[in-house]
Amino acid sequence: MNAADICIIKRDGKQESFSASKISNAIGKAFQATGLEKQEQLIEEITRRVIAHFTHPTLGVEEIQDLVENELMKVQPEVAKKYIIYRQWRNTERERKTQMKHIMDGIVAIDKNDVNLSNANMSSHTPAGQMMTFASEVTKDYTYKYLLPKQYAEAHRMGDIHIHDLDYYPTKTTTCIQYDLDDLFERGFHTKNGSIRTPQSIQSYATLATIIFQTNQNEQHGGQAIPAFDFFMAKGVLKSYQKAIVTDIAFYMEMKGTPIDEKALTEHVRKHLTSIEPDAKAQKAFLAALANEGCFLTEEELAHILHSAHKQVRKDTHQAMEGFIHNLNTMHSRGGNQVVFSSINYGTDTSPEGRMVIEELLQATVEGLGTQGEVPVFPIQIFKIKDGVSYSDADYQKAMTDFEAALNGGMTFEAPNFDLFLKACRTTAKALFPNFMFLDTPFNQNEKWNPNDPKRYRYELATMGCRTRVFENLNGEKTSLGRGNLSFTTMNLPRLAIEARREAERTPGNQSQEAIEQHAKELFLQSVHRMSEFIGEQLYVRYQYQRTALARQFPFMMSNDVWKGGGKLNPNDEVGDVLKQGTLGIGFIGGHNAMTALYGTGHGHNRKAWNTLYEAIEEMNRVADEFKQKYGLNYSILATPAEGLSGRFTRIDRKKYGIIPGVTDRDYYVNSFHVDVKEPISIVEKIKCEAPFHALTRGGHITYVELDGEAQKNVRAIAKIVKVMHDEGIGYGSINHPVDTCHNCGYRGVIYDKCPICNSENILRMRRITGYLTGDLNSWNSAKRAEERDRVKHH
Structure with a gap:
């Protein structure tokens, strides 16, 4: 022709x-x-x-x-x-142009699709939510076209990697931060419209913590955390207690006809009554000081006043914690009509003030929100387990001899906060929080921690509730305070395994199944190494872009020294080396699916698969170590908390490879190194299987177990599970169980179709999505809804 x-x-x-x-x-x-x-x-x-x-x-x-x-x-x-590759890239570019209008039409029509439901924390159908989604999609397109080097844009589009938070890429902002609240409170801080003085009561401490959360949130795209909530709030408890004593004594003395100078009284209170449980020596010294002022109180009168002040401060602390929780769940101050993605860590302040904060926080959490006591979604709460402080094996064994008595205050323990640990377990059974952080796991320890250091919290690991971990530091103090994650990117682990297996099967000479598997494993590990290097370079490119941001782009975070070092910058200075204390995360998803692609089964009960996945993450760590030396930055491996990503990779791979049983035949890839959510495995087996991976994923990790609804009635079982996590070397763990609440009558428990009390179908179903809770499964994307349906209960 x-x-x-x-x-x-x-x-x-x-x-x-x-x-x-x-x-x-x-x-x-x-x-x-x-x-x-x-x-x-x-x-x-x-x-x-x-x-x-x-x-x-x-x-x-x-x-x-x-x-x-x-x-x-x-x-x-x-x-x-x-x-x-070029042809695929051009097709993707063409599809993108037509997809953009389709996406915008879906946002306008508030369709229930995975674009609108990419963030379960956001109400995408509200005007602010729609605007956020519009902006997000357009900004991603801008980033692809004009900011990302072509090889990284191509790899993201094709599904080899996922560069998280691409919509925030042009803003140069970082992911998350953990506040040094003590520093902020003592110095005071300023916002756009004025300065804030040092707070003087527990109510002010709690309120200002909320304000800091809300103000800084809009300068970052990820979460915000308080690493030592109990330590930071304790001062507020003491100030409220001292204020109550001054008020009570002044009123009492006026009633007796001998008024006292309140200024002088305040000075004596602050000097001598430095605890909400002052000992006899302190009380005697205080009475003597008052006598010198011409104010005479008997020991019995003082005891009555101190008791009254203690009751008052407990009430004030409870109201402060109640307000703190309510504010963080109702103030939609984050972009897109979202509440703040907030986390708090606590559990190791043994002072009476810190203990009171923990007690009242736990009680307010159990009481819940509103008149029907809905389970609060935020803040994500993390109870820190520390041997000799909040836990001991001896105390555990003692508690198990009569658990009800131990739980209800009928025992004394050697670890001063062990009773609070038991209360934390009871709260978890009711409200799914707190999660548990294990400070004595070897990789969570800090050699500078000293039990006699009043600021020992500086050397205690804290985490973002979703799992992001910031601790080790090449460029400063090993601490979680005043630092955060810069950015993270996730590799598609199942794809690497699929490609390795197929190439091994095509290779001449691989006659036996064993030969194919061995060759596939070698190819897989090589590709994991290469992809880790590829991501390492991409993260460095993004870091170089981020460091050109001006300090005035983050007026609260930098000028208030929230991100440590930022306070030294002038508004028009580039943030530059201030960011070096942050972390860069090489993430991964689909360990189970990858192992199934290689061996036909996951790593939950297959030792060969488990060893290969472990070696793969070791390979990632080798690359992270190389890049630490190469660039002097805090590279780490992250067990990615995948929400929208869990379905995105799967859709792309199913289109590319077809349906592969156990790999691409569901709507989602299983998170990070987790055992398949459908796999029947015991609680102990799951914990033992996943624990060794925590030491390798120092950018963040979590292990959870899934219980049935009886958890609310069995606090003892919660404590046993936490002990297993402690003993097996888990870094960070949580316990899931269904918590349903009837909107009509307030009944709380496991509700199947209809409320057993009033027969209503209007049910709030509280579930954990990646580390945080959501009370409406309809706000989850299709992949996470499918994953939630598949979750088996562990026994």
């Missing part, structure tokens, strides 16, 4: 005359991309072969490109690969 008579049908349906030069040019670009120059004769020969296959007067563009691929594969397979 004469080439001059050929008509080409383009993708938009238009027709144009055939041009052989267009084929030659495309093939030439593929040769150049492979590094092959001066191949004009071969290119012309391939072009002639393509034309020789023309059998119809009209041909589609895709048909011609298929012919080009086939001919290139015959003579230059490496060039063919480049041509295929």
Whole structure:
């Protein structure tokens, strides 16, 4: 057939005359991309072969490109690969243009799709939520086109990696932060419209903590955390107690007809009564000081006043904690009509004031929100387990002899906060929080921790509730305070395994199943190493972009020294090296699916699969260590908390590879190194299986177990599970169980279809999504809803 008579049908349906030069040019670009120059004769020969296959007067563009691929594969397979990649990239770019309008139409129509439901914390159908989603999608497109180097944009689009929070990329902001509240409170801080003085009561302490959460949240795209909530609030408890004593004594003395100078009284109270449980010596010294002022109180009168002040401060502390929880669940101050993604860590302040904060916080959490006591979603709460402080094996064994008595205050323990640990377990059974952080797990320890240091919390690991961990530091103090994650990117682990297995099966000489598996494992580990290096470089590129931000872009975080070092910058200074204390996370998803692709089964009960996954994460760590030395930055491996990503990779891979049983046959990939959510495995087995991976994922990790609804009635079982986590070396763990609340009558428990009390179907179903809770499964994307349905209970 004469080439001059050929008509080409383009993708938009238009027709144009055939041009052989267009084929030659495309093939030439593929040769150049492979590094092959001066191949004009071969290119012309391939072009002639393509034309020789023309059998119809009209041909589609895709048909011609298929012919080009086939001919290139015959003579230059490496060039063919480049041509295929380029073709896929161009298709993706074209699809993106048409998809954008489709996405915008879906936002306008408030469709229940995975774009609108990408963040379960956001009400995407509200005007603010819609605007946030519009902005997010448009900004991602801008980032792809103009900010990301092509190789990283291509890898993200194709599903090799996922660069998180691309919509925030142009803003140069960081992910998250953990506040040094003590520093902020003592110095005071300023916002856009004024300065805040040091707070003087527990109510003010709690309120200002909420304000800090809300103000800083809008300068970052991730979560915000308080690493030592009990220590930071304790001062507020003491101040309220001292204020109550001054008020009570002044009133009492006025009633007796001998008024006292309140200023002098206040000074004496602050000097002598430095605890809400002052000992006899302190009380005697205080009475003597009052006597010198002409104010005479008996020991009995003082005891009555102190008792009254203690009752008052407990009431004030409870109201402060109640208000703190209510504010963080009702003040939609984050972009897109969201509440703040907030976390608090506590459990190791043994002072009476810190203990009171913990007690009243736990009580307020159990009481819940509103008149019906709904389970609060925020803040995510983390109870810190520390041997000799909030836990001991001896105390555990003692408590188990009569657990009800231990739980209800009928025992004394050697660890001063062990009773609070038991109360934390009871709260978890009711409200799913707190989660548990294990400070004595070897990789969570800090050699500077000293039980006699009043600020020992500086050397205690704290975490973001979703799991992000910031602790080790090449460029400063090993601490969680005043630092956060800069950015993280996740690799598609199942894809690497699929490709490795297929290549091993194609390799001549691999006759036996064992040979195929061994070769596939070698290829897989090599690809994990390469992909980790690829992500490491991408994170460095993003870091270099982030450090060009000006301090005035983050007025609260930098000028108040929330991110340590930022306070030294002038508004027009680049943030630069201030960011070096942050972390860069190389993440991964789908360990179970990857192992199934290699071995036909996951790592939950297959030792060969478990060893391979462990070696893969070791390989990632080797790369992280290399990049730490190369760039002097805090690279770490992150067990990615995948929400929208769990379905995105799966959809792309199913389209590319088809349905592979156990790999791409569901709507989601299983999170990080977690055992398959559908796999029947005992609580102890699951913990033992996952615990060793925590030491390798120092950018963040979590292990959870899934219980049935009886957990609310069995606090003892919660304590046993936490002990197993403690003994097996878990870094951070949580316990899931269904918590349902009837909107009509307030009944709380496991509700299947209808409320057993009032027969209502209007049920709030509280579940954990990646580390935080959501009370409406309809706000979850399709992949996470599918995963939640598949979760088996562990026994």
